[in-house]
Amino acid sequence: MPPERSRKVLLLAAFVALLLVAAGGAVVFWPARNEPGVDTATPKPSRPLTPFEQTLQLLEAQAAALTSGDEKGWLAPLDPANRKMTARYKIIYRNLRALEISHAEFHAEKQPEASSGDTVVADAALAYCLSGVSCPSWRRSSWVEGPPQAAYRVTVKRVNGAYRITAMTDKGAADDNYLQPAPWDNRALTVLKGKRVIVAGPSSQAKRLKQVLALAEKAAKAVDKYAGYIRNPQRRYRVYVADERGWKDWYGGVDEDWIIGYEIPLNATGGDVILRAKSAGDLRQLAVTVKHELAHVVTLASGHWETGDDQWLVEGIAEYIGALPRKPQETGNHDVLAETFRRRGVPKSIAVPSLTAKADDLTVNTLYAMGHYATACMADKFGERKLMRFTDMVLRQAKKPDEASRSAYGKPFATVDRDCLSWIRKRV
Template sequence: MTAALIAITVGAVVIWPSREPAAVAQPQPRPSLPPTPFEQAVKILDQQAAALLRGDERGWLAPVDRDRPALVARYRSIFRNLRGLGVSHAEFHASPRLDGNPGAVTANAAFGYCFSGVACPSWRSETGDGPPKMMQLLIFELINGKYTITVLADGLGAGTNHVQPAPWDGDELVFARGKRVTVAAARSQAKHVKKVLAAAEKAAVVADRFAGRVRNPQKRYRVYLADEQAWKKWYGGDRPKWSIGYAVPLNSTGTDVLLRAGKALRTRRQLAFIIQHELGHVVTLAGLTRSDIAGNKWLVEGIAEYIGAYPRAANRTGNWNILAAEFRREDAPTTIATESLADDADDRTVDRLYAMGHFAASCMADKYGERKLFAFVSRVLRQGDIPDRAARAAFGKSFDAVDKVCLEWIKDNVT
């Protein structure tokens, strides 16, 4: 039978289709390949991240080898610590390693995270860009027919990652949560968390005021209280010997504050000042990914001292005593832009930089107004301007002129 019958009529051609349709070849579905062992491991990590975000501890621990109690305890602490800190974003990115044990999956994995209140940036593989991340080495072994995590260790790039090891990756922390601040402490410092939280909540009110000056509002502050063991470990532990508190940037997503309990807790006044000083660093520096502020250490620390002492004037703080002594010396300061510190700087050198920075900030506020002071700070620290360009924009004067005026102002106030 033909494919169609054709009838010819006047002025038209009519085509009737055949009652038997033409045969059409149907594509045959290809059999799907089972996921590779590495693909199964990646799926496990994705499921873990989802469990963390929904608060499912059992789901988070499900792929961890139960016969390794230390490993289970570490994963449990990580889960509870991150939940206590308000984790709001989690993602794993992994690549296979070819030097692992046969029959196991060995992978370099980067665990990226963000905490609530921030816009988590898009993924970047570099440790200093995108969300903060922990670089891991993971081994998955086939146990009872399922790939199971049997090893969690530092991965490729961990040694140069400034946020590793994080305080949340270790023993379970003790938490206290207020309206504006979360305090997380090593368990040995549990008795101090309420006192630290009370001081931090007061400091946050002051910090919020100055955050508005530089247009860098913070949704929430995080303060960690470290004993000596934790101080030498958290966020690398590579800090100057003279430091008592430290502000650690989490890439562009915010800044954490670390306090050295043994020194920060000596008096209530010292605790209040140190927290307020460190939150001053948070509001003036948080969100930056630049690393060129070290040359302006006098301003970094000076504005933090100004915020830390607020509302007390500089001449009503211990910095007055320091500078009164300095200006009696033959090598008295000749500029407000004190040279930056070496990690092994002695106490006098450290005190001098902090005190000069504090009085320099106070001078600029007194001579030109606090709003212009913070315009200068924002231009130098947040926008990367050199001090002279920033001074001309903020004060309408060269930095040399400001330096001369403020050096005389400081002398008049301490001698």
């Protein structure tokens, strides 16, 4: 097993939307078909409000309280008799405030079959943006466009003459949402902030959080350079340090034992990095892993298309940035390719096939190693700015490698491919 095998990361597709900037804190609701629509911040009908309109008002007030830092306002619509639910709402509020929530809006749809009289059951989606990013417009029918969201099923009843949220669950409302459960949703987090990075995790990881923040701040400075090349600056990077419970739960969890970190896109608003505390013992390896994952945030944060065919470049550019200032031949990737060449021969292209579920360890390692050498070759021959332009065109603009190569390098990809294969052979 090569020295750096354990830090290989999980590839997750990145998404982007054509953005329409929404005003901070704006709330737009999708009402049920059998009740009047509400599309402004505060409905002012001449008739009494229906129970569902009352529900919309409660959610609107909560979104405004969340963005303004009003915890009492956030908790005000809740029925205090449900202590477990109230405790969860407190956790959500405090975590999101610490994570610099800058935009929040609720969208709700009534569930007619479960609602009757003064009781309303609705699927409510909390759309949010963090750290002042430009928040895209809401997308009703898609989990992957628009702002990230967390969906809940809420029950609203009349309690002592006023409508209150009496229950909140995940059941039914969060189906197919790859961003649920979020790390901030149901566990109190310890949050540390640096100049460029926010690091968060359960209190049991407090000591590790300090280590990760120091490493992440250093990594962010390096990655910012490459973000500048492709005009994708990040207001903040976020890194979550997961204990085993969080690792198996956050964003759906990860089953593969060899993965110790991954990046997940927050729709069109950047990405989060998740690290497995159990596997992040060696500080040098941890530093490389953090920089690798932050590189994914920069190079993948705004793609709405699948990058499955370009996995060699997805991981290669992250390996390149993550390993700097070391050259690929000074890392474990050299040993990987030496073994690959000996056992399987030299690959026919730097664009090695993407991984399948049945890929063995050497196949996985080879993709990462070839990607590292390939990007290092292109940087050596054409410079980092042109390398990043090529990367940006392929991974964030959905261009084919040949079109990107002709634009960035002035040569067809077949020529670059052939020359880089020769470059790699001389160094392995």
